[in-house]
Amino acid sequence: xxxxxxxxxxxxxxxxxxxxxxxxxxxxxxxxxxxxxxxxxxxxxxxxxxxxxxxxxxxxxxxxxxxxxxxxxxxxxxxxxxxxxxxxxxxxxxxxxxxxxxxxxxxxxxxxxxxxxxxxxxxxxxxxxxxxxxxxxxxxxxxxxxxxxxxxxxxxxxxxxxxxxxxxxxxxxxxxxxxxxxxxxxxxxxxxxxxxxxxxxxxxxxxxxxxxxxxxxxxxxxxxxxxxxxxxxxxxxxxxxxxxxxxxxxxxxxxxxxxxxxxxxxxxxxxxxxxxxxxxxxxxxxxxxxxxxxxxxxxxxxxxxxxxxxxxxxxxxxxxxxxxxxxxxxxxxxx
Amino acid sequence: xxxxxxxxxxxxxxxxxxxxxxxxxxxxxxxxxxxxxxxxxxxxxxxxxxxxxxxxxxxxxxxxxxxxxxxxxxxxxxxxxxxxxxxxxxxxxxxxxxxxxxxxxxxxxxxxxxxxxxxxxxxxxxxxxxxxxxxxxxxxxxxxxxxxxxxxxxxxxxxxxxxxxxxxxxxxxxxxxxxxxxxxxxxxxxxxxxxxxxxxxxxxxxxxxxxxxxxxxxxxxxxxxxxxxxxxxxxxxxxxxxxxxxxxxxxxxxxxxxxxxxxxxxxxxxxxxxxxxxxxxxxxxxxxxxxxxxxxxxxxxxxxxxxxxxxxxxxxxxxxxxxxxxxxxxxxxxxxxxxxxxxxxxxxxxxxxxxxxxxxxxxxxxxxxxxxxxxxxxxxxxxxxxxxxxxxxxxxxxxxxxxxxxxxxxxxxxxxxxxxxxxxxxxxxxxxxxxxxxxxxxxxxxxxxxxxxxxxxxxxxxxxxxxxxxxxxxxxxxxxxxxxxxxxxxxxxxxxxxxxxxxxxxxxxxxxxxxxxxx
Numbered sequence: 001x002x003x004x005x006x007x008x009x010x011x012x013x014x015x016x017x018x019x020x021x022x023x024x025x026x027x028x029x030x031x032x033x034x035x036x037x038x039x040x041x042x043x044x045x046x047x048x049x050x051x052x053x054x055x056x057x058x059x060x061x062x063x064x065x066x067x068x069x070x071x072x073x074x075x076x077x078x079x080x081x082x083x084x085x086x087x088x089x090x091x092x093x094x095x096x097x098x099x100x101x102x103x104x105x106x107x108x109x110x111x112x113x114x115x116x117x118x119x120x121x122x123x124x125x126x127x128x129x130x131x132x133x134x135x136x137x138x139x140x141x142x143x144x145x146x147x148x149x150x151x152x153x154x155x156x157x158x159x160x161x162x163x164x165x166x167x168x169x170x171x172x173x174x175x176x177x178x179x180x181x182x183x184x185x186x187x188x189x190x191x192x193x194x195x196x197x198x199x200x201x202x203x204x205x206x207x208x209x210x211x212x213x214x215x216x217x218x219x220x221x222x223x224x225x226x227x228x229x230x231x232x233x234x235x236x237x238x239x240x241x242x243x244x245x246x247x248x249x250x251x252x253x254x255x256x257x258x259x260x261x262x263x264x265x266x267x268x269x270x271x272x273x274x275x276x277x278x279x280x281x282x283x284x285x286x287x288x289x290x291x292x293x294x295x296x297x298x299x300x301x302x303x304x305x306x307x308x309x310x311x312x313x314x315x316x317x318x319x320x321x322x323x324x325x326x327x328x329x330x331x332x333x334x335x
Numbered sequence: 336x337x338x339x340x341x342x343x344x345x346x347x348x349x350x351x352x353x354x355x356x357x358x359x360x361x362x363x364x365x366x367x368x369x370x371x372x373x374x375x376x377x378x379x380x381x382x383x384x385x386x387x388x389x390x391x392x393x394x395x396x397x398x399x400x401x402x403x404x405x406x407x408x409x410x411x412x413x414x415x416x417x418x419x420x421x422x423x424x425x426x427x428x429x430x431x432x433x434x435x436x437x438x439x440x441x442x443x444x445x446x447x448x449x450x451x452x453x454x455x456x457x458x459x460x461x462x463x464x465x466x467x468x469x470x471x472x473x474x475x476x477x478x479x480x481x482x483x484x485x486x487x488x489x490x491x492x493x494x495x496x497x498x499x500x501x502x503x504x505x506x507x508x509x510x511x512x513x514x515x516x517x518x519x520x521x522x523x524x525x526x527x528x529x530x531x532x533x534x535x536x537x538x539x540x541x542x543x544x545x546x547x548x549x550x551x552x553x554x555x556x557x558x559x560x561x562x563x564x565x566x567x568x569x570x571x572x573x574x575x576x577x578x579x580x581x582x583x584x585x586x587x588x589x590x591x592x593x594x595x596x597x598x599x600x601x602x603x604x605x606x607x608x609x610x611x612x613x614x615x616x617x618x619x620x621x622x623x624x625x626x627x628x629x630x631x632x633x634x635x636x637x638x639x640x641x642x643x644x645x646x647x648x649x650x651x652x653x654x655x656x657x658x659x660x661x662x663x664x665x666x667x668x669x670x671x672x673x674x675x676x677x678x679x680x681x682x683x684x685x686x687x688x689x690x691x692x693x694x695x696x697x698x699x700x701x702x703x704x705x706x707x708x709x710x711x712x713x714x715x716x717x718x719x720x721x722x723x724x725x726x727x728x729x730x731x732x733x734x735x736x737x738x739x740x741x742x743x744x745x746x747x748x749x750x751x752x753x754x755x756x757x758x759x760x761x762x763x764x765x766x767x768x769x770x771x772x773x774x775x776x777x778x779x780x781x782x783x784x785x786x787x788x789x790x791x792x793x794x795x796x797x798x799x800x801x802x803x804x805x806x807x808x809x810x811x812x813x814x815x816x817x818x819x820x821x822x823x824x825x826x827x828x829x830x831x832x833x834x835x836x837x838x839x840x841x842x843x844x845x846x847x848x849x850x851x852x853x854x
Binding site for chain 1 (some may be wrong): 649
């Protein structure tokens with residue numbers, strides 16, 4: 001049984017992460033060094049986690065959306081909106097908790113908007129969320145009046161740059177959100193319902209699943225995740241940059257989910273694996289930065305690794321592995 | 336059973352295409368174990384067997400989709416090895432599947448000539464192609480607009496277009512894999528005319544179906560497989576229906592005899608009553624009372640409003656007039672969720688599109704409706720799911736290697752049982768079954784009929800829609816007949832027999848209940 005558990009950890013994603021980390025180590029010998037300074041951990045590994053947080057949190061919400069056979073292109077723009085809302089509120093003198101709650105609430109509202117378009121107007125998710133992807137950045141720019149709104153609020157800055165129990169605050173937030181969402185999805189029936197709707201919405205509805213409500217909730221959750229991510233990014237740079245906050249991160253989030261093994265056709269999904277996917281992406285980014293290669297390499301290398309992972313997940317590879325397994329089982333029987 | 340194969344080969348009509356001692360192994364199991372099949376020119380050869388008997392595997396070997404692991408395929412006396420279906424096609428062997436494998440969003444003409452368009456200077460000669468398409472289809476008695484998209488035509492027309500294409504491309508052997516599963520009676524007749532015509536032209540036709548009536552209507556010889564083995568090849572003329580069923584199952588099957596004496600039991604108050612419920616453009620207002628312990632059968636052709644009625648009863652569609660009462664209370668029924676809360680269940684007609692959750696496990700497919708009823712937060716844990724799924728899988732004899740395997744890998748009959756199990760797990764009081772036995776093998780068929788009878792005895796109210804009259808008269812205590820989106824008759828007592836139903840379906844404007852007595 002223990003062995004079985006262990007063998008579940010051997011999957012293309014874990015292998016890819018280990019390979020990426022080892023390559024990083026070869027290029028930059030100090031890669032695995034972790035030091036304790038001023039009450040928190042420092043090092044490239046910690047950096048990978050910390051920098052990976054925005055995409056990882058987006059990927060948590062995106063996993064659920066993709067499992068319903070949808071996609072949420074608006075998360076990058078929603079990050080910008082949430083950061084803009086929080087920044088302008090604290091600059092206008094509101095207390096930090098009001099700013100945080102307002103930013104999260106606006107994220108949920110954005111997500112619910114997407115959900116209503118998808119669930120009740122039955123617009124294709126890619127089109128429905130494209131609306132907010134484009135308009136959302138405009139809304140964020142309107143909120144910040146076109147400038148970068150900087151702030152000095154200690155609470156918001158703590159969210160982006162502080163540390164807790166030796167770990168950077170964003171990492172702590174991501175871990176808490178990961179655990180809560182896995183719990184929410186797997187210890188309730190929500191995960192089963194999401195997969196049912198993703199596999200066959202008509203059949204799920206006839207089996208008594210309130211698929212419309214579920215879709216709205218899932219998109220709302222994705223909006224919430226985007227808002228959390230937006231707060232972290234704003235806190236990190238101590239300001240709201242409506243033009244660049246979360247720019248293109250929706251694509252990284254989708255990539256993280258797909259690397260994590262969730263099919264874009266909906267159905268089975270794993271939030272933890274999507275987060276692992278986000279860490280793989282960040283490990284590559286960080287690796288190229290610390291190794292001294294020009295950052296232009298980043299995109300090309302990323303593409304290479306992605307092709308590798310997808311090859312390992314492809315039906316062809318799966319069949320090959322199955323065949324090997326069968327042959328071995330037969331050989332064992334024979335001996 | 337005696338293998339008549341070698342004797343037949345000696346006749347003066349030699350085999351066009353032949354499988355000799357074909358073996359196919361998947362993993363640990365033998366899907367085909369030394370099977371022979373010989374096809375003659377100008378015959379319709381029915382290939383029968385329960386799901387899993389090896390029919391599809393044999394066809395796939397004959398058409399080049401699979402390679403045999405033993406034995407050989409012989410074409411015109413010469414052993415051949417087809418590398419793929421295209422290769423087989425070039426040797427004259429064409430296949431038409433139940434789900435038409437053409438492009439619904441291209442025109443009929445384009446579909447007919449796809450891959451071999453007539454061109455001039457590299458441009459497709461559209462008008463010439465369309466002229467040829469019209470000529471070609473007229474030979475099949477089909478006069479349709481060949482410029483229109485294929486998808487705008489009925490399945491029957493698409494089926495004939497697919498046959499025309501296959502015959503054009505191949506011309507010696509035509510394999511029809513359950514071509515009639517989604518056709519209504521008249522469309523089947525139309526298809527059979529085409530098949531007969533092809534037979535007269537000297538083609539060898541393999542016909543796979545679950546409908547025994549159709550086998551007897553059109554086939555010359557029949558080959559029966561069971562569990563990957565050849566049971567026998569016989570001229571159909573000498574066989575009775577019982578013989579065929581016995582060969583397929585290896586045992587006799589008996590439908591329960593017509594039920595008697597349930598009218599008294601069913602005379603109690605209505606469990607659910609539909610009063611003048613209708614929906615404009617879908618179904619005329621209908622009224623129906625359904626009581627505990629009775630099966631109300633619904634007969635009628637495809638498109639007669641049967642399914643529309645079922646969907647209204649389950650809240651999947653809303654009626655725009657009328658009243659629905661449960662017990663004495665009027666209720667609103669605007670969603671399946673509400674219907675399920677009232678204790679309703681619904682097995683839809685199209686299993687794949689509206690029934691199963693293909694990628695999810697058998698276990699999840701069984702518990703989904705119960706879990707939906709419990710809501711988001713009262714989750715059944717894995718062990719509870721296993722227990723529920725295991726119990727119903729055993730009760731209904733669902734044959735799955737594991738309850739954790741994806742339900743899409745099961746045979747049609749087992750999938751249907753899974754959906755039945757899904758509703759039984761919710762402990763329903765009223766079950767609506769739309770064509771519960773369509774396209775499934777004889778064994779599963781009998782099991783479902785048994786289950787319907789058992790549920791009735793346990794006091795459930797059931798509404799069963801079926802095209803199979805022999806079956807529907809066996810378990811119904813009342814039968815309503817639908818025609819042209821209208822409920823045209825309600826049959827009871829002695830009127831519950833196939834000939835009265837046929838009359839009711841066919842009759843034009845009279846009320847049939849009255850004249851039924853004379854039959």
